[in-house]
Amino acid sequence: MSRTRRTGEGRGRAGSMLSGIAVALGCVLFLGGFVWGAIVYQPYTVPTDSMTPTIGAGDRVLAQRIDGSDVKRGDVVVFQEATWGDMPMVKRVVGIGGDRVACCTDGQLTVNGKKIEEPYLPADTNASLTGIKSTTVPEGRLFLLGDERSGSLDSSVHLGDADHGSVERGAVRARVDAVAWPMDGMLAKPTGFEELPGGISRPGPLRLIVATVIAGAVLVLAGAAYGPIAKRARRPRTRASEPVGV
Template sequence: MSRTQRTDEGRGRLGSVLSGVAVALGCVLFLGGFAWGAVQYQPYTVPTGSMTPTIGAGDRVLAQRIDGDDVRRGDVVVFKQSTWGDLPMVKRVVGIGGDHIACCKDGKLTVNGKEVAEPYLPAGKGAAATGIPATTVPKGRLFLLGDERSGSLDSSVHLGDGEHGSVPRDAVQARVDAVAWPMDKFGMLAEPTGFADMPGGISEPGPLRLMVIAVVVGMVLVLGGAAYGPVAKRLGRGRGRAREAARVG
């Protein structure tokens, strides 16, 4: 066996080992990303347009399972409240226990006297669309509004229920991180920066981006590792024919 052949054989063995490692690592990342996502996230289909334009009727969203105590202002949450129909609903948290909610100042919602910038509302429609009476959120509860303020059955509609239209924190099942479908709206929800300067700040994004990266990298490694064998064989045959032609020449 010539030195060139021995070199090619060594490279082939090393390449086979590396491709096997790539496939194994890719499987771990790919399957691990999906498993991690299944534990952390729950898909929901939003039945109404009360969160338009952030989330439309029929949109499929991915919501991270969280404890109600982790909810902050600006979060879009999935919750169930018996007095609201006892069905999963999706609304935005605009106030937490102790907050004084009022509308409107310069057409904007105010929380504890501070105007809140809400760029996620429909164009040309501000918080004033509902004319929310001033109210204080009871301790341990949340005040929720739809982004489509003029057509949302939210806390503003339930103000006379004895709890100032609020729902208990433990009614929250998950926090929406992203829209998964339709594809033209696919992506993470924008940060509610209007609440960022308030005590407690806003929630950090969940691990969804890391999960997607793990799945994509895993898929690339699996496909790349699996493709190495056929590609290496074709290249080896090409080099062999080139050497044979050189000897004949």
Template structure:
């Protein structure tokens, strides 16, 4: 009996150590994931439906802090431009410096003469409600449109300004990766622009969420070990007492 008791106690000590290790590792992952997310991402509330149906007014989005030089065609970006009101705005980049953009050819936007498939547009709508003349985007500037083309105050509303409605890359603060509320998840990749060159890869949001969720699981699992182990110990004691009583 004494040998069995020592073995159980050894298992208990080992379990307690593993439980503590799980809680400590869980705290590191949970807090580290949140800290990582806070450094890399910034939340924004989108005030209008100009990006509907991708993002609608009142949605809370997570945008990766990124340098404007890293922006690619198809990215949904957060930017501020003085001539546009100098307030944070969310639009989609459809052309970059050196591109020629126009609309519409058979109801589709064209960039460098290629028709762009835009599955993110509202169902049954064409790429633009009015004509976009052929515009060559100046170097280091971006041409931006809302996904809800008929009601978006985007580059088409600023064609008479210097740069033909484009904004400098330096005006971009972040790139939207996901809609956090309601929980619509990661934005679909803009594959319609792949024929023109590289498109952006998603940021580390999935890794951040994985770290946070793993941390929660480890903390809860480690914290639950103590009560579960005590309950199991009491059950073993009762079982042992019954066996001894029967044996006696």
């Protein structure tokens, strides 16, 4: 057996081994990413347009399962409260226990006297329609508003309740990170709340999970494609026959 042939076969075996490793690792990453996502995230379909334009009616969102104690101002949360209809609802947290919430000063929501910039609101929002009287959020509870302030059934509608329209933290099921369908991607950071004590929440690991799944798919496809490509490359090339002179 020639040295060239032995070298070619050695390279072929090494390539096949690397191809198998790539496929195996790709499967681990691909399936592991899906399992990781299923453990951390829960999909929800938003039934109303109260969160327009951030989230529309019928949109499919991905929400990270969290404990209510981890919720911060600016979070868009999924919660379930008997006095609100006892069904999963999606609203934005604008106040936590101890906060003084009111609307409006110069057309803006205020929390503890600070005017909050809310770029996620519809451009034609009429602040006067919100009409939130100054109220203090009870400890251990959350004050929630829809981004569509003129038509959202939120804390402003429940202000007459004993708890000033608030919802207990334990009612929160998850925090929305992204709109999966239509594919609008990750929600924008609620920067208007950054300077308040406690700051804002960091996004969950959704980007890393998606990157893991994509990397796994690429490795599987690349490893699977190696065999046919290498086999084709090893085929001996036949020289075209020369024309016979007359």
